[in-house]
Amino acid sequence: MKKFLNTPESVLSDALAGMAAAHLDLHVDQDAGVIRRAEQTRIGKVALVSGGGSGHEPLHGGFVGTGMLDAACPGEVFTSPVPDQMLAAAKAVDGGNGVVFVVKNYTGDVLNFRMAAELAADEGIEVQTVLVDDDVAVQDSTWTAGRRGTGATVFVEKIAGALAEQGADLAAVAAIGRQVNEASRSFAVALTACTTPANGKPGFDLPDDEIEIGVGIHGEPGRHRQKLAPAREIVASTMDAILAESALADAGQVIVMVNGLGGTPLIELYVVFNEVAALLAAKGVTVARSLVGNYVTSLDMAGASITVCRADAELLSLWDAPVNTPALRWGL
Amino acid sequence: MKKFLNTPESVLSDALAGMAAAHLDLHVDQDAGVIRRAEQTRIGKVALVSGGGSGHEPLHGGFVGTGMLDAACPGEVFTSPVPDQMLAAAKAVDGGNGVVFVVKNYTGDVLNFRMAAELAADEGIEVQTVLVDDDVAVQDSTWTAGRRGTGATVFVEKIAGALAEQGADLAAVAAIGRQVNEASRSFAVALTACTTPANGKPGFDLPDDEIEIGVGIHGEPGRHRQKLAPAREIVASTMDAILAESALADAGQVIVMVNGLGGTPLIELYVVFNEVAALLAAKGVTVARSLVGNYVTSLDMAGASITVCRADAELLSLWDAPVNTPALRWGL
Amino acid sequence: MDIALTRHWVQAIAEAMDEHKDRLTQLDAAIGDADHGANMHRGFSAAATALETFQPESVGQLLTKVGTTLISSIGGASGPLYGSAFRAAGKALTAPEPDAAQFLVALRAGLAAIQAMGAAVPGDKTIVDAYAPALDAFAEELDSGGDLAHAAARAAKAADDGAHATIPLQARKGRASYLGPRSIGHQDPGATSTALIFEALAKVVTP
Amino acid sequence: MDIALTRHWVQAIAEAMDEHKDRLTQLDAAIGDADHGANMHRGFSAAATALETFQPESVGQLLTKVGTTLISSIGGASGPLYGSAFRAAGKALTAPEPDAAQFLVALRAGLAAIQAMGAAVPGDKTIVDAYAPALDAFAEELDSGGDLAHAAARAAKAADDGAHATIPLQARKGRASYLGPRSIGHQDPGATSTALIFEALAKVVTP
Numbered sequence A, B: 001m002k003k004f005l006n007t008p009e010s011v012l013s014d015a016l017a018g019m020a021a022a023h024l025d026l027h028v029d030q031d032a033g034v035i036r037r038a039e040q041t042r043i044g045k046v047a048l049v050s051g052g053g054s055g056h057e058p059l060h061g062g063f064v065g066t067g068m069l070d071a072a073c074p075g076e077v078f079t080s081p082v083p084d085q086m087l088a089a090a091k092a093v094d095g096g097n098g099v100v101f102v103v104k105n106y107t108g109d110v111l112n113f114r115m116a117a118e119l120a121a122d123e124g125i126e127v128q129t130v131l132v133d134d135d136v137a138v139q140d141s142t143w144t145a146g147r148r149g150t151g152a153t154v155f156v157e158k159i160a161g162a163l164a165e166q167g168a169d170l171a172a173v174a175a176i177g178r179q180v181n182e183a184s185r186s187f188a189v190a191l192t193a194c195t196t197p198a199n200g201k202p203g204f205d206l207p208d209d210e211i212e213i214g215v216g217i218h219g220e221p222g223r224h225r226q227k228l229a230p231a232r233e234i235v236a237s238t239m240d241a242i243l244a245e246s247a248l249a250d251a252g253q254v255i256v257m258v259n260g261l262g263g264t265p266l267i268e269l270y271v272v273f274n275e276v277a278a279l280l281a282a283k284g285v286t287v288a289r290s291l292v293g294n295y296v297t298s299l300d301m302a303g304a305s306i307t308v309c310r311a312d313a314e315l316l317s318l319w320d321a322p323v324n325t326p327a328l329r330w331g332l
Numbered sequence C, D: 001m002d003i004a005l006t007r008h009w010v011q012a013i014a015e016a017m018d019e020h021k022d023r024l025t026q027l028d029a030a031i032g033d034a035d036h037g038a039n040m041h042r043g044f045s046a047a048a049t050a051l052e053t054f055q056p057e058s059v060g061q062l063l064t065k066v067g068t069t070l071i072s073s074i075g076g077a078s079g080p081l082y083g084s085a086f087r088a089a090g091k092a093l094t095a096p097e098p099d100a101a102q103f104l105v106a107l108r109a110g111l112a113a114i115q116a117m118g119a120a121v122p123g124d125k126t127i128v129d130a131y132a133p134a135l136d137a138f139a140e141e142l143d144s145g146g147d148l149a150h151a152a153a154r155a156a157k158a159a160d161d162g163a164h165a166t167i168p169l170q171a172r173k174g175r176a177s178y179l180g181p182r183s184i185g186h187q188d189p190g191a192t193s194t195a196l197i198f199e200a201l202a203k204v205v206t207p
């Protein structure tokens, strides 16, 4: 394993210290395990809290700031945070009108956030949970833990965050978060496995000419493997999987994210985005907004995910609303 | 070689098409090999043109936009663009008050930009060249082609771009670009080699427990190799090299960039930044502004570079000036 | 089961997790995200440390404290599951020093908590596949007149068998379920850590 | 040297660059950035294509066109260097169909352009280390009464020897200079492509 780190155990605290040093708009409370805006929540503003295992940077800490999250709770690498963190976050950022938990659908995240929500309720903080489950590589059936939450998290946090900033109430903020999740679907392909600091070696072996289809963002193997193929073919089958589930055919406009998993350079992401845009154009779908870059990563995994969100005028205007976070910034 | 691409030959044109589809503020002229702002240059504004081999994304195309570059000329992967491109760019974006070429110090870039400057002069366009040579891994002596241009390019483009936007004249814009270059020094360390699409395999072999010290951004080997070490030690020796050359000891304030080379995830860059910040703090140097992320990459190389720029109040205020490009955006 | 013995149990679990950290992580790498060893090690180290300065009045209080500590230190799926199990077990105990049968009731409350929370049934390739057969064996031994030591020994064996028996199963809960049929052929990490917990119990209660 | 022969030369260079693309790229990978093969191939393919529809009135015009095309299509260090060399050679020719001695003058103008532009001297581990000895050999053969074919053959041999002789050198120009002493032990890619250019010349002028 070759990584920039001091010890495998200190990666998270060192990285958090680095975030604190780099982003003076953020307050990083290492003891509580909470990254939050340095500024106190405006009285009456609904607060957004998210979190999950670390190793997905800039998710979630990089999305804390005006117009997006109020706080994020980083767990250990690929490990959901503990309820104490979300409780501390909720207490720190509650503006009196309740807190929305944005939770990616993993057993660990769901259970820990559920416990935190109960603890918060005990302390008189009203919590609504928005569960993100956009990954069509997993069938949503009783045979699985349900679709995973991946790229759509960025869309949910951005759009619900914008509505919260505008002063909407708890129910409305949660509702739009759920609406964005419903309108979004993702699929990811890995060219290499990733290496967690604790494990020290790649999570799976992948021959030099094979790729892993339908991976998540925790280094777990995907649904199957296949031979490496041209970007056009990989994108075509990925988009088939996405479009099959999300009834985008009749969608006039979409927001698209082509997201790098950590080890894939931007030049390749643009190649992928080009294929996505061409394919959607051929279907008569307009890419109204887009993101191309590393937003939801899986440590050093080479690979990419594609997320498509059906967007109406309201979602687009919330998307365009000002945002000022380490990883997403415009209008401010 | 596992990459998202259609053919090794089409990477660049596919990626440029992707950029064009993703960034509607940009006009990508594939035939001319020029990425420029969609909007015409304001009459009287000095124009900034940069360029270089591709494979360093977001450099340079990702820095085209208000407050930074007017145009960028992408060469083939790791190959300087040809003079025709820079000439076409200069003609397209000249606002009547001259053009600044921001050129990284590589023989190829220098020669091709020099030819372009002559051709532009023939057409009545006044050109000033700012040569960026910040990489202290290379000794600036008659024994070498001189220090390479790397991370400082981002600082030069941002700050000179801001001054140009404010209406300064050609001499002033070029002068501040040179000042920023003089005030900036960089050093890079690679954990892995990178693979160019044309070559199809890593540029050098690096054992599993060794790292390459003093690499450039073209996959060329560095000055020497050593055993993998904790981030703190790597940063300490890197900063020694930087501080030895740039007389930062008496610098009150600096802008720092911790830059990923393409295959290194953000969590590790924050670990590195944390060490840099701690080390500078111990020396009484204030990190006034910072960037942590992938800005000047070397395809899929795992590694990081550190750039430090001594900054006075003027440079900081130009740094803070609004910028709206695909890769750097604030205040707009 | 008295307080001292229960302390030893937690201590023994912590040691086992330390020893088997890498194996658990490798099992999790195959069908999960390669953190189960680190998770269990972090959680039970924290529990052991917490107990150093904790003076409970009953085994129940001690187990509740362990559960709370696990919840606050593990995260992941296993944190809430094991944490709730220990808390439920602790809360189910009324006698300060339970006998074997009372202890079985507590262990059962633990399993119930896991199932209430995670909705896994036997065969889903989870903790439950080691935990449930362990309790059956424990109960059987008590029913046929065995003491705590024998019951724990049989439970440990049954848990270990149960963990092995997860190999041919397709996961239907947790992260491994994402792999569909590809989860077949690998032993479940959570079932394996459960087997270690029962093995530690057998060790400390065997005179 | 007539126009037809010069066309054949450019065609032969294009073929050689196609054939040796990977070797040049490998040499460049060792001490540069692994693009010299692709660069030379792109440039001379473009030159050959440009000539298909170009009807020059002199060898000089043809060489100038080749140079301009190389500049517009290669990029990198080698584009301006080789491009300027061909342009300078073309411009140095006044006779429409130069004899061997006039052709040598043109080749010399090419080398002068490279050195004026890149400031490399023999021993810097560049194109110059193949180009300069090639011209010396070419001149020597003419001086001792040899014809174009013999002069070109000796130049090709000298260029190839010169390219090999770059192996023990430490680079002082171009990208390879960044490696300092680590550039020792590798053959310079640019010197190697120069050897291919002279080899192509020898091939086409040998009856």
Ligand SMILES: Nc1ncnc2c1ncn2[C@@H]1O[C@H](COP(=O)(O)OP(=O)(O)O)[C@@H](O)[C@H]1O
Pocket (backbone or CB within 6 Å): A078, A079, A080, A107, A108, C028, C032, C033, C035, C036, C039, C040, C075, C076, C077, C078, C079, C081, C114, C117, C118, C119, C120, C125, C126, C127, C128, C173, C174, C175, C188, C189, C190, C191
């Ligand atoms: N719903 C569930 N019920 C019972 N056990 C579960 C459930 N989901 C997951 N597990 C157990 O958790 C184990 C994984 O734990 P761990 O790796 O620590 O957490 P995570 O999956 O969040 O990384 C699995 O091997 C499985 O035994």
Ligand SMILES: Nc1ncnc2c1ncn2[C@@H]1O[C@H](COP(=O)(O)OP(=O)(O)O)[C@@H](O)[C@H]1O
Pocket (backbone or CB within 6 Å): B078, B079, B080, B107, B108, B109, D028, D032, D033, D035, D036, D039, D040, D075, D076, D077, D078, D079, D081, D114, D117, D118, D119, D120, D125, D126, D127, D128, D173, D174, D175, D188, D189, D190, D191
């Ligand atoms: N200053 C120079 N003078 C002469 N030849 C040079 C000079 N700099 C570089 N070269 C030649 O250029 C070759 C590299 O060409 P190429 O790989 O195409 O360009 P780049 O170095 O820009 O990638 C080197 O092997 C060397 O022979």
Ligand SMILES: [Mg+2]
Pocket (backbone or CB within 6 Å): A053, A078, A079, A080, A108, C033, C035, C076, C077
């Ligand atoms: Mg986990």
Ligand SMILES: [Mg+2]
Pocket (backbone or CB within 6 Å): B053, B078, B079, B080, B108, D033, D035, D076, D077
């Ligand atoms: Mg090059």
Ligand SMILES: [Mg+2]
Pocket (backbone or CB within 6 Å): C028, C032, C033, C034, C035, C036, C076, C175
């Ligand atoms: Mg796990």
Ligand SMILES: [Mg+2]
Pocket (backbone or CB within 6 Å): D028, D032, D033, D034, D035, D036, D076
């Ligand atoms: Mg080269």
